[in-house]
Amino acid sequence: MKFLKEACGVFGAYDMDGGPVISYLYWGLISQNHRGHHSHGFLTFDNGFSSHYGLDLLPPVRHPLTRKLFKKLRGAAGIGHVRYATSGKDNKRWLLRDTQPFIVEDGGAKIALAYNGNIVNVSQLRLELKSEFGNLSTSSDVELISKKLLQGLKKDRGLSSSVKACMREVEGAFSVVGLTQKGELFAFRDSLGIRPLCYGHDEDKKIFAVSSESVGLNINNFQYESEIKPGELLVWSKDGFTQEQLVKPKMRAFCSFEFAYFARPDSILNGGSKPVYKIREDFGRNLGKEDSEINNKIDIVISIPETGDDAAYGLHEQTGIHWARALRKHRYVTDRAFITTHKEREMIIMKKLNIGGEIKGKRVAAVEDSIVRGDTSRRIIKKMREAGAKKVHMYITFPRIISPCFYGIDMSTFSELIGAKHDATEIARIIGADSVHYQSIENFVKSTGLERDELCLGCLTCQYPTPLAQQIADKMKAKFEKGEKETGRVYESS
Ligand code: SF4
Known part of the structure; x- marks a missing residue:
């Protein structure tokens, strides 16, 4: 979410x-x-x-x-x-x-x-x-x-x-x-x-x-x-x-984030052979395979609705851990066009989300599509703890986002991305989780059915498929690493 x-x-x-x-x-x-x-x-x-x-x-x-x-x-x-x-x-x-x-x-x-x-x-x-x-x-x-x-x-x-x-x-x-x-x-x-x-x-x-x-x-x-x-x-x-x-x-460079987040689960992307929800189920299975300790530390799998739902099912199938739809969205709370600030939008999202009682006293695996800035995850985790979760381990289908997008997704600077500054252990501490597990890029790519060089992985690797985007990213990264203030949306300034 x-x-x-x-x-x-x-x-x-x-x-x-x-x-x-x-x-x-x-x-x-x-x-x-x-x-x-x-x-x-x-x-x-x-x-x-x-x-x-x-x-x-x-x-x-x-x-x-x-x-x-x-x-x-x-x-x-x-x-x-x-x-x-x-x-x-x-x-x-x-x-x-x-x-x-x-x-x-x-x-x-x-x-x-x-x-x-x-x-x-x-x-x-x-x-x-x-x-x-x-x-x-x-x-x-x-x-x-x-x-x-x-x-x-x-x-x-x-x-x-x-x-x-x-x-x-x-x-x-x-x-x-x-x-x-x-x-x-x-x-x-x-x-x-x-x-x-x-x-x-x-x-x-x-x-x-x-x-x-x-x-x-x-x-x-x-x-x-x-x-x-x-x-x-x-x-x-x-x-x-x-x-x-x-x-x-x-070459081709289809946006890999479409698979994890944007597309509707019942869509077929890029002439593929299976719908997006089957791919997301695979993402969940991969997360289960990649964490050999999961069965020792988790009592219940839940998803952050709705983009985490299919992956949570895959994770449950892979591990045999009980899957509960304990987090639900209030269906008729919707964003409105005139709500445009980050704060207002976040407030709406938290109003949308409701947690059932099943997580009380449980060690929870919460499946989410991605972590961008980290503030929504932090609030959701806080909500889960208030609902009585004993432990909250985050399982993230989209690998760690480390750099901006120049092709239509609202991630415009390095400094706004929690993954550009911190690794999974530090991110867990910042957002209040007991641990954060990202799916590996290799398994992510494999599950999409496309080859690595058919996908854009720019925000995961800082390697962009077009020359000017690469140039701008390199300059922005140099500034970011020196601790200088990025201007944001530099590619749009006229
Ligand atoms: S940079 Fe990331 S979000 Fe943007 S098009 Fe490429 S994969 Fe998609």
Whole structure:
């Protein structure tokens, strides 16, 4: 259970028979609201763009707003977005202004985009695009990527070559869905494939959809076809479907944190053969195998809901130690978009969590997905001790986070990361646990079904898959090691 600002979620749909796609967009985004609930937005094409934007979670299906939305957006091609601001400003005014899908128009060209990811070479792009388009109107990366595309389109370079320029000149993570001014749906992914993106269709292959996670296809009863490959562009139009490999990937770098934390447990990531929850069960088994003393020191396995649940089951299966769902979440306590400070968010998280009586007098193995700053873990452990736990040993599925993320996850400096400064023994002392056990990187990688060089492990190894991120990280690390104050989000400063 974290309050990291998550990556966003995107969804796009195209009906070859011309029917409205708004219901597919709505359900596709509802199923991905876990990827962002600062804001949401829909945009469809019906002889022009029509859109709707809002803050917070998507409204429930019977809400008057939803009914209005279904009536208003009648286009046969559409895109949508749920956002958690990892770049840009996060006060209410800016949240609304930065809500996606984003429309840009210049020199007779027009395009709408929704994207998931984070750009690293922001400063350079801002300068370049300001000189061509004047001042930028938002604080979000999506404007940069949209204008980068528009640069090519307004010179009549066509969609493929404009996207290709984007893939070559923008450094970072970007999984994009968009609509052209002719109402074509397109989708593409950066050449490393850092964030997820997949597509599928209905039984008759008349309605096509693109989704960050496969759950967006499942909820619409669509068949999963494939992940969109890194460096690939897909386009749906009245003339049919095209698929082009624009840039040949030199390597792959899928975000390993998606497996431990972000993705829904029932999603299939990266064209894998098993759902995320099976992978998390394996993580739990690995934790059991890696601690040869576990059966002598633990009476009960519990999970920190909900990302620790499947791993706790795996740990229980591996060790035979009783597993109890003693920690529960109050279902209707939710974050709201206008709660933006770290303190407020932490307060909400602690309100969400409730502990049953079963842990009293027990030596507890608490399974958690990760430790980032350590303050949430410390509070949860305190709560467990107050509930009578005799010992609290933490079992963490994601290996120790030692360095920041430059690709869309809200971990922007070394100094905010407890794992950058301390080893597992010191972390245990700081957060008030009796011990902390991290899964090894080797076992983590093995369980994902991917090879080590197909994953981004930047925040675990300080080895990043893109050059500018590596350069910035090295500079930040040198400052951090000298005890100098880091500025944070340096990759975004313009
Ligand atoms: S640095 Fe970490 S969180 Fe960021 S993309 Fe890489 S693995 Fe994911």
